[in-house]
Amino acid sequence: MSGWDRRPGCAALPSADRVQPTAVPTGAPARERARIVLLLSLTFVTGVVDVVSYVGLDHVFVANMTGNVVLLGAVVTAQGSVPIVSVAAAFAAFVLGAAVAGRVSNGREGSGAPAAILLGASTVLLAGSGALLDVAPLSPLVPAVPMGALALAMGLQGGWARAHAAADLPTVVVTSTLVGLAFQSALGTGEHQRWRRRAAAVTLLVLGGLAGGLLLRVGPGLALGLCAGITAAVAVVSWRVERCTTTNPTEPRIRPQHSNK
Secondary structure, three states: OOOEEOOOOOOOEEOHHHOOOOOOOOOHHHHHHHHHHHHHHHHHHHHHHHHHHHHHHHOOOOOOHHHHHHHHHHOOOOOOOOOHHHHHHHHHHHHHHHHHHHHHHOOOOOOOHHHHHHHHHHHHHHHHHHHHHHHOOOOOOOOHHHHHHHHHHHHHHHHHHHHOOOOOOOOOOOHHHHHHHHHOOOOOOOOOOOHHHHHHHHHHHHHHHHHHHHHHOOOHHHHHHHHHHHHHHHHHHHHHHHHOOOOOOOOOOOOOOOOOO
């Protein structure tokens, strides 16, 4: 095969016999930038969803599991003040979602299928939870149902993000991101590595929380509908980016960088 390879709807990329083994993959910087933007978009979604679940439902997080793990440990001594059903539902559903994401992503790197499957399912769960919360009155046990659905959606999203993760952009938690930002700041080591993406992740999580709080005044359906729309857009763009990527068999595959947390 010679000349230029082109897939329908994709920019032309040089074929394998036109690229030297040591060459930088064509379009790699653009794909990396696109990946960072997609992960930051999902970080914003996390902020919105966690505000809806914590403020609008049962004071339980569905994306940031650190707080829920602590609450599970506090059940014994909290004397009924911890919503154990909602906490357990959120924790179990999130873990299930992440496990499913690992199964779906395994061996399918670069195909675009994981984005379509996992983020597509997350979109449906977010939209369905929003619709349920808008039409169904909440009883003491009902919050566990949308709570579990939202946590499952966040587990799917978090698992997909891990498979495509850029350093310091885990999308569902920014604790390690904050540590890195402060550790390498002018008050710390002064290295300032990746400070822009770290600051952007923290800022977008805060903005997501702000947007979620404002939209929650109208109704959870609107807030979660926004999240569903953003997640669907990320799924489409990610699928297109992966589909338009031509992998040169002579080049080593670069594994995604994962955060320690």
